[in-house]
Amino acid sequence: MTDAAELRRRTRELLAAHPPATTERLDFLRARFDAGLAWVHYPQGLGGLGAPRALQAVVDAELAAESAPDNDPRRIGIGLGMAAPTILQYGTEEQKRRLLRPLWTGEEVWCQLFSEPGAGSDLAALGTRAVRSGDDWVVNGQKVWTSSAHLARWAILIARTDPDVPKHRGITYFVCDMTDPGVEVRPLRQITGEAEFNEVFLTDVRIPDSRRLGEVGDGWRVAQTTLNNERVAIGGTPIPREGGMIGKIAATWRERPELRTHDLHQRLLGLWVEAEVARLTGVRLRQQLAAGQPGPEGAGMKLNFARLNQEISGLEVELLGEEGLLYDDWTMRRPELVDFTGRDAGYRYLRSKGNSIEGGTSEVLLNIVAERVLGLPAEPRTDKDVAWKDLAR
Amino acid sequence: MSAQPEPALLHSEEEEALRAAVRDLLTDHCDPAGVLTRTETAAPHDVSLWKALADSMGLAGLLIPEELGGQGATHREAAVVVEELGRAVAPVPYLTSAVVATEALLACGADELLGELASARTVAVLAVGLHVAPGGAVPGVRLENGALHGELTGIADASVADVLLVPGDDGDLYAVRAADATVTPHVSLDLTRPLARVTLDGAPGRCLGAAEPAVRRALRAGAGLLASEQLGLADWLLTETVRYLKERKQFNRQVGGFQALKHRLARLWLEVAGLRAAARSAADALASGADTDVAVAVAQAYAARVAVHAAEEALQLHGGIGMTWEHPVHLYLKRAKADSIAYGAAGAHRAALADLVDLRAP
Numbered sequence: 001m002t003d004a005a006e007l008r009r010r011t012r013e014l015l016a017a018h019p020p021a022t023t024e025r026l027d028f029l030r031a032r033f034d035a036g037l038a039w040v041h042y043p044q045g046l047g048g049l050g051a052p053r054a055l056q057a058v059v060d061a062e063l064a065a066e067s068a069p070d071n072d073p074r075r076i077g078i079g080l081g082m083a084a085p086t087i088l089q090y091g092t093e094e095q096k097r098r099l100l101r102p103l104w105t106g107e108e109v110w111c112q113l114f115s116e117p118g119a120g121s122d123l124a125a126l127g128t129r130a131v132r133s134g135d136d137w138v139v140n141g142q143k144v145w146t147s148s149a150h151l152a153r154w155a156i157l158i159a160r161t162d163p164d165v166p167k168h169r170g171i172t173y174f175v176c177d178m179t180d181p182g183v184e185v186r187p188l189r190q191i192t193g194e195a196e197f198n199e200v201f202l203t204d205v206r207i208p209d210s211r212r213l214g215e216v217g218d219g220w221r222v223a224q225t226t227l228n229n230e231r232v233a234i235g236g237t238p239i240p241r242e243g244g245m246i247g248k249i250a251a252t253w254r255e256r257p258e259l260r261t262h263d264l265h266q267r268l269l270g271l272w273v274e275a276e277v278a279r280l281t282g283v284r285l286r287q288q289l290a291a292g293q294p295g296p297e298g299a300g301m302k303l304n305f306a307r308l309n310q311e312i313s314g315l316e317v318e319l320l321g322e323e324g325l326l327y328d329d330w331t332m333r334r335p336e337l338v339d340f341t342g343r344d345a346g347y348r349y350l351r352s353k354g355n356s357i358e359g360g361t362s363e364v365l366l367n368i369v370a371e372r373v374l375g376l377p378a379e380p381r382t383d384k385d386v387a388w389k390d391l392a393r
Numbered sequence: 394m395s396a397q398p399e400p401a402l403l404h405s406e407e408e409e410a411l412r413a414a415v416r417d418l419l420t421d422h423c424d425p426a427g428v429l430t431r432t433e434t435a436a437p438h439d440v441s442l443w444k445a446l447a448d449s450m451g452l453a454g455l456l457i458p459e460e461l462g463g464q465g466a467t468h469r470e471a472a473v474v475v476e477e478l479g480r481a482v483a484p485v486p487y488l489t490s491a492v493v494a495t496e497a498l499l500a501c502g503a504d505e506l507l508g509e510l511a512s513a514r515t516v517a518v519l520a521v522g523l524h525v526a527p528g529g530a531v532p533g534v535r536l537e538n539g540a541l542h543g544e545l546t547g548i549a550d551a552s553v554a555d556v557l558l559v560p561g562d563d564g565d566l567y568a569v570r571a572a573d574a575t576v577t578p579h580v581s582l583d584l585t586r587p588l589a590r591v592t593l594d595g596a597p598g599r600c601l602g603a604a605e606p607a608v609r610r611a612l613r614a615g616a617g618l619l620a621s622e623q624l625g626l627a628d629w630l631l632t633e634t635v636r637y638l639k640e641r642k643q644f645n646r647q648v649g650g651f652q653a654l655k656h657r658l659a660r661l662w663l664e665v666a667g668l669r670a671a672a673r674s675a676a677d678a679l680a681s682g683a684d685t686d687v688a689v690a691v692a693q694a695y696a697a698r699v700a701v702h703a704a705e706e707a708l709q710l711h712g713g714i715g716m717t718w719e720h721p722v723h724l725y726l727k728r729a730k731a732d733s734i735a736y737g738a739a740g741a742h743r744a745a746l747a748d749l750v751d752l753r754a755p
Contacts, residue, residue, distance in 0.1 A: 238399070253752055260755035268752060269743040273694040280670035280691075284402040291403060300663040369662055370655035374635050377650030 002040070002051040004058045010049075011037055011062040020068040029071055029105040032063075038071075038104045042088065046100050071106045074337055078148060079103045079110035082226045083156050090173070090214040090222050099154070099175070111152035113143040113176060113200055114223070118393060121364050124167045124220055125383075125391060128202060130159035130174065137161070137174065137212075139182075139205040145358070149185045149198035150334070152178045156226060157207075158219045163389040170388050171219035175211040182206075192350045193330040196338050238286065239279055245309050245341055245348065246275035249316040252345075259319050268319075271312050278304040296373040303365050306355035309340060313348040320345055398684060400677040402670055408473050415452070415477040418445055423481045425721035431484060432584035432724070438553045443485040446474075447513035453491045454511030461504055463511040468614065472621040472676035479625025482724045484585040486550035488622060490516045493615040497558050500607035501566060506556065517556040519611055520569075520591050522547035526737020527612040527689070528745065533562040533604065540595040541567060549735075551576050551589035559593065560604040567598030583731035585724055613689055616736035617679045620672035620692035623700035626729050627665045630703040630722070634658065634710050641712075654710060661706055664699045671695050687749050693742040697733035704729040 018031045032038055033047045037059050042048025063070075073080055080103070087099055102108040119126040128141025139159055149155070155176040162170035176183070182205035187195035214222040242250055253260065253268060281297055281304065288295040317324040328344040340351055356362040370376045383391055404412070422442050431437055447453035455471045457463025464470075471492055478487055490510065494517035498507050509515035521531050524547060534543030541559060551557065554576075557569045575592040601607070635658060638649030648654060671692040678688035704726035708715040715722045733739070747754055 250750075250752060257753075257755075260753075262755055265747070265752075265754050266740075266743070269694070269747060272750070272752060273691055273743065273746070274667075276691050277667040277671045277695050280400070280402065280674050281667050283399060284670040284673065287401070287403050297666050300659075300666055303663055304667075363656070366656040366659040367652070369659035374655075374658055374662060376635065376639065376655050376658065377647050379652065380650075 002049045002055070004055055007037070007040060007049075007051065007055055007058045008062055010035060011059050015062070015066050015068065020066055025069040026105060026107065028069055030101070032068075033101050033104055037063075039084075042100075046088070046096055047104050071104060076103070076106045076109055078112050079106075079108075079154075082112060083110045083154070086156060086173075086213060086222060086226045087175075089225050092210075095175070095211070095213070103154075108153040109148055109151045111146050111148045111155045111178070111200075112226070113146060113149075113155045113157040113202075114226075115145045116142060117144050121361055123223075124171065125388070125393075126158060126160060126171070127393075128157075128159045129163075130161050130172060130207070132161075132209075133206070135209050136206040137172075137209065139174075139176070139202045139207055141202050143200040143202070144188065144197075146185075146198045146200050147196055149178065149200050150187070154178060155200075156213075158223050160388060161216055161219075164387050165217075166385060167383060167388040167391065168220045169217055171223070172216050173213045173219035173222040174207050175213060176202075176205065176207055177211075180205055180207075187332070187334060189332055190351075191353065192347055194333040194335055196335055239282065241276060241279065243279070244275070245312040245352070246272055248341055248345070248348070249312055249319065252316065252319060259321060264315070264319055267315055271308065271315060274304075275308055275312065278308060296369075299365065299369050299373060302355075302360065303362055303369075306352070306362055309348075309352035309355050313345060313352045316345040317349050398681075400674045400681075400684075400688070402673045402677065404473065404673075408470060411470055412473045412477060414450065415446070415474055416480075418442075418450070419477060419481040419483060423483045425482075425724065428482055428484060428585060428724060429719075429721060437584065437587050438484050438486065438550070440553070442483060443487075443516075443553075444513065446485060446487065447491070451513075452487070453513045455491065456495050456499070457507050457511040461507045461511055463507070467680035468618060468676045469680045472618050472672065475618045476621040476625040476628075476672070479622035479728075480629045482585045482626070482721075482728050486516050486518065486553050488615060488618060489518045489550040489586075490554070492618050493611045494519050494556075494558055496614040497566065497607040497611035498601070500610045501602035503568070503601050506568060506601075515555045516550070516553055517558060517568075518548060518550050518554040519608065520545045520548050520551070520557045520559040521608060521612070523549040523586075523588060523731075523736070524734045524738075525612060526741040526745075527609055527616055529612070529737060529741065531560050531604065531608050533560040533564070534593055536561040536563050536598075537595075539597070541569060541593040541598045542595060543593055545591045545593075547579070547588050548576075548591050549586050549588050551591055552578050552587060557591060558601070558607075559591075559598060560608060561598070564604055566601045566604040566607050568601055569593065569596050569598045573597060581731070583727045585728055586731065612736055613685070614679055616693045616742070617675040617685075617689040619732060619736055620668070620675050620689075620696040623696040623729065623732055624665070624668050624672045626725050626732070627661075627668055627700045627703035630707040630725055630729075631658070631661055631665055633722075634707045637711060657706060657710070661703055664702060668696055668699045687746065690742040690746045690749060693737060694739045694746060697729075697739050700729040701726075701733050 014035045018028050036049040038047035040049050040051040040056050041053035043050055084103055116126050130137040130139045155178055157174045157176040158171050160170050161172040182203045184201040186199045188197045188199050189195045285295055285297040327346045371378050452474055454463030455466040459465040497519050534541050554571050557571055559567045559569050561567050573596040577590045579588045581587045639647055641648045675688045675692035678685040707722050714720050
């Protein structure tokens with residue numbers, strides 16, 4: 001059994017053998033992976049030691065104390081949070097050995113080819129086709145809202161392999177090499193002026209069958225692992241009072257008394273209270289998780305987050321008055337990291353419009369709360385027993 | 394802003410056991426039909442339920458130290474009781490006597506009266522209008538030759554009180570026996586927490602100490618724990634409405650399957666989840682003494698809208714039956730609406746926050 005003391009000892013060994021001050025960043029990260037200290041709950045040989053997940057904090061604290069470099073997890077979130085757990089659960093031994101180490105060190109960036117122009121909330125209706133040809137699959141279709149596609153070496157991809165069965169049953173899950181011929185990445189410009197995301201066009205892309213994850217036709221189930229891990233990744237860290245969007249407008253209010261009106265004051269206080277209550281709801285949720293009693297509040301946290309971001313940033317533009325009529329910069333840019341609370345109020349106002357669409361629309365989330373938390377009847381299903389090719393589109 | 398201490402927002406096993414015990418008692422002795430019938434009598438308060446709660450279960454003395462005969466518990470436990478009483482719109486003077494009057498007496502060090510309250514021999518109420526916010530202006534009655542003269546209106550639960558805690562115009566708080574005052578019931582919006590006018594015509598009073606700090610402390614505790622009552626109301630209203638909409642069929646379907654209604658209920662659930670966290674935060678802050686003014690003001694600036702919204706949605710989504718006298722939803726609507734004014738309306742608490750968190754008015 002690997003306990004905290006054992007992990008501390010191994011971490012110190014790693015630090016002694018590869019002093020961060022004199023070791024190349026990438027060399028250190030590779031050594032850390034090989035020592036099983038990358039993600040301790042992963043199996044031995046794949047960056048872990050089969051230890052309890054909670055003990056990762058022990059390793060992280062030791063490493064932080066010595067200012068060891070990390071793998072810049074914000075930059076490779078899709079790989080760490082979505083691709084890796086799916087590869088671990090469904091990949092072959094060979095796939096795991098080839099893919100997980102450079103994924104974790106950040107040498108190979110990952111992106112996700114799921115959403116399509118014709119398959120948003122109804123992801124299972126996706127139409128990108130994969131047709132068997134010898135030892136390969138030939139893939140044709142269009143994916144959208146793909147962050148990091150222009151930086152990525154690999155993609156997790158779901159495509160339709162059988163159009164003659166109902167939509168959930170004819171999907172297969174692949175790993176796609178983004179450098180292969182037929183993969184074309186185009187920036188997708190948003191209302192903010194910048195392009196965080198891409199469109200990805202797939203034209204006769206040949207994917208070897210050895211890069212399939214899971215069984216043919218079982219891709220929807222495999223994708224659930226990916227999507228469930230996405231939800232786990234959201235909302236883990238404690239937020240202080242006035243963290244996030246409300247802190248921005250509160251600071252402006254304090255610094256700029258000439259902008260204040262009675263109407264704005266009442267609306268600001270109302271939103272401040274709502275933001276504080278949403279924060280407390282998150283605190284309570286985290287305390288429940290820590291006590292081993294996950295509560296249903298998680299399903300609602302994103303609804304709060306989206307609505308409050310939109311209302312607060314909207315009020316902030318109004319508060320700024322004459323300045324609210326201006327915008328910082330419409331230049332088409334490709335930000336590496338997205339900060340919803342970054343830039344000016346006008347940007348925050350426009351960017352937050354996406355918060356109620358990305359990662360599950362607020363309308364779908366309300367259905368989820370109504371059905372899974374309150375137990376109300378599900379929406380009538382007209383697509384359950386219909387072959388994908390016969391669906392309305 | 395500086396980092397705040399993280400409040401403990403879950404319930405302990407002991408607190409859950411207390412909740413279960415109170416809920417069992419209320420299930421057996423406080424059904425909605427019985428509460429409704431009682432409101433149409435001359436005695437809308439349920440005295441036998443109060444005796445069971447206060448005396449048999451010892452809950453009147455939760456906030457009173459053990460050496461005075463109380464339980465020496467905290468606002469966290471009291472909040473559990475208040476929440477369950479709210480869930481049942483129970484017509485008992487718990488919030489007014491076991492919380493608000495008790496806090497005033499604790500501030501004054503009135504040990505003898507506290508002992509009487511703890512043993513459930515005495516019900517006391519603070520003779521300050523129910524609408525007054527913590528820190529709000531409190532009218533005092535005239536003190537003349539050691540006797541009290543004047544009229545106070547909007548005093549909740551005064552008709553079942555044995556002792557009235559009356560602010561005098563000299564700045565002190567006085568204990569007056571109800572038998573020495575005239576208590577006249579108002580016709581109240583809230584049928585289950587009736588108000589009364591208290592008239593003093595040369596009533597003798599026993600001086601307890603300075604009124605201002607005692608009243609402020611009492612009203613702050615009342616406001617903070619009122620949020621738990623509002624949570625109880627809202628939680629019952631949401632649960633009952635969801636249950637009804639699963640059962641009710643129109644257009645050959647369960648009404649709760651229509652998306653327009655599902656989304657309304659999901660939004661309401663989200664508001665109630667927020668209220669649960671805010672109410673718990675206020676109770677915890679009253680118990681710990683950390684960040685208390687902010688936590689109470691946040692809870693009260695938020696709670697009223699949620700409880701009233703829950704009642705209004707419940708009524709609308711019940712359709713015609715929700716508009717009838719026979720259905721209990723109006724008892725909850727009336728309590729929720731009255732609670733939105735009790736211990737200061739949301740606007741008063743927002744105004745307090747403006748100073749507390751430095752978001753000043755123009």
